[in-house]
Amino acid sequence: MIKTIVIDDEPLARMIIIDYLKQYDEFQLVAECGDGFQGAKAIHQHTPDLVFLDIQMPKLTGFEMLEIIDEMPNVIFTTAFDEYAIKAFEKNAIDYLLKPISKERFAQALNKLKHTLPNTDAPQQTREQVKTIREEESLERIVVKNGTQIKIIPVHQVTYLEAYDDYVKIHTKDAMFLKNKTMASFEKQLDPKQFIRVHRSFIAKVDQLAKIEPMEKESYIATLLTGEKINVSKSGYARLKQIIGL
Amino acid sequence: MIFKLSTKNRLIHVSSWTICIIYFVLSYFLLWWDLGSKNISPYEPIVGALSITACCYLIFSTLQYYLPRKNQYLKITLICLVLTLMSIGLSIFFLNQFFDDLSLSHFYQVLPHRFIINFLLLLCVIIINIFWNIQEEYEENKKRKDESERILRDAELYNLRQQLQPHFLFNSLNSIIALIGVKPDEAKNMTFQLSDFLRGTMRKDDKQLISLKDELAHLRLYLDIEKVRFGHRLSTTFHIQEETDHNKVPAMIIQPVLENAIKYGLYNVIGDVEIRIQIYVENYLLFIIITNPYDSDQFETKRGTGFGLSSIRRRLFLLYGRTDLLETAMKNNIFTTTLKIPQYD
Secondary structure, rough: OEEEEEEEOOHHHHHHHHHHHHHOOOOEEEEOOOOHHHHHHHHHHHHEEEEEEEEOOOOHHHHHHHOOOOOOOOOEEEEEHHHHHHHHHHOOOOOOEEOOOOOOHHHHHHHHHHHHOOOOOOHHHHHHHHHHHHHOOOOEEEEEEOOEEEEEEEEEHEEEEEEOOEEEEEEEOEEOOOOOOOOHHHHHHOOOOOEEEOOOOOEEEEHEEEEEEEEEEOOOOOOOOOOEEEEEEEHHHHHHHHHOOO | OOOOOOOOHHHHHHHHHHHHHHHHHHHHHHEEEEEHOOOOOEEEEEEEEHHHHHHHHHHHHHHHOOOOOOOOOOHHHHHHHHHHHHHHHHHHHHHHHHHOOHHHHHHOHHHHHHHHHHHHHHHHHHHHHHHHHHHHHHHHHHHHHHHHHHHHHHHHHHHHHHHHHHHHHHHHHHHHHHHHHOOOOHHHHHHHHHHHHHHHHHHHHOOOOEHHHHHHHHHHHHHHHHHHHHHEEEEEEEEEEOOOOOOEOOOOHHHHHHHHHHHHHOOOOOEEEEEEEEEEEOOOOOEEEEEEEHHHHHHHHHHHHHHHHHHHHHHHHHOOOOOEEEEEEEEEEEEEEEEEEEEOO
């Protein structure tokens, strides 16, 4: 049996998928969810083999939801119209269904899935592909998982980012969160006018900088409005100079 | 250029020949004043007048293609000086060539005066011409600016619509397909609603004023479709003052505001959502107040775009010349948009 979850914020959109799915005996619907939070919870609980996932959903988009789940299932995206995502899908091999969804197209997607099912790397590939899709969008909020809690941090609340082994520490005025992501991908996604990679281990937010002082030869130290201090390398200093016109 | 008698060209001809005649009459009169009725030749004033007219034409035709920049007074004076010398040179040449010594002797008698008068006259012509051209250019620029603003506005509006419409359309079609199997009647009904709504959207020219009644019927269609899509999650309340049916509103003003309310209030919020619409008239203003819940995280990230209402504010400004017709307020996770439409009749 292939355990399946359907996640979409529109009841009728879920209904149509469930209806189509009934014709295939090997698929078993284990949950149906109306938003990303429920979706993440259901995936954690059921560890499904397949998820039908809408991209545009309130609060947590389909992509954001995938970022916070530990065990990546096979995903078939469903979307009505999302130019960027569609472009990205065409480039990559993730399967996606455009709404309105036809029975034939649905059957094709399931066929494709049956071929990829023995391939255990498929979900991992999906994860990579979602990552590249996301990198082309600009980031407005960061979704992190804090234990079982899902936290959404609007980008403007971030004061700076710090590398921490395989994670990135996201600092806000009064808290710190960990996210499993690379500094490079943050650098790529965040608005380059606001966020500057000032050091191998630090991305600073321009409007949070209070002062910058030379520390030793060819290295500087920046003090933030919050009083915290971060290192600035020679090349980071050059980038800063360029952006804020020191 | 001469054949095309535009207002401007006509004026150039008239003024040039007026100058010519006046110049002739004055110089003749002055000669007569100086020398008495005997011994004067009419040729000298005629040649003088014709040469000044030739210079006027030269100025008009040159300045049509060349507009001096600011602070080029010296250049203008120099041009004027050269033209003055030219007009005098022309006079000398023709008098020498074709007429008697008498005229030439007149000419040398009044040469210094003539020089000063020609100079001042030509300077006047040049300055008037420059002012004229500046004015003309200004008007042309203004026209172009208006035009480009209009295009920009249309584009803005188009963009705003594009963001929502395809999404709305495809999702609605998907819902219809889902309904066909289980509730064919509802599916039929929704297809009609959707086509009526789309027809209404396309027919509307955004300069047109339409009655509030029609606009409300259109908006209800939209909300009904969204209710089918989102089921019980969406509820709407209308509070509409009686006798407002015949009030007029510009097409495509309320709909984008409502779409906005749906976008932030329904698409981006989890759980049940109530959209309220309140309409009343006060002080010759039609108030349309739309409230929707919003998600505070969402709001903070979207603050820069002002919830996408800037193009509506701009349109209201272009229609009524007022900036206070669209107001927004946020309180307890409720976003309120207040639209005011002036009612003149």
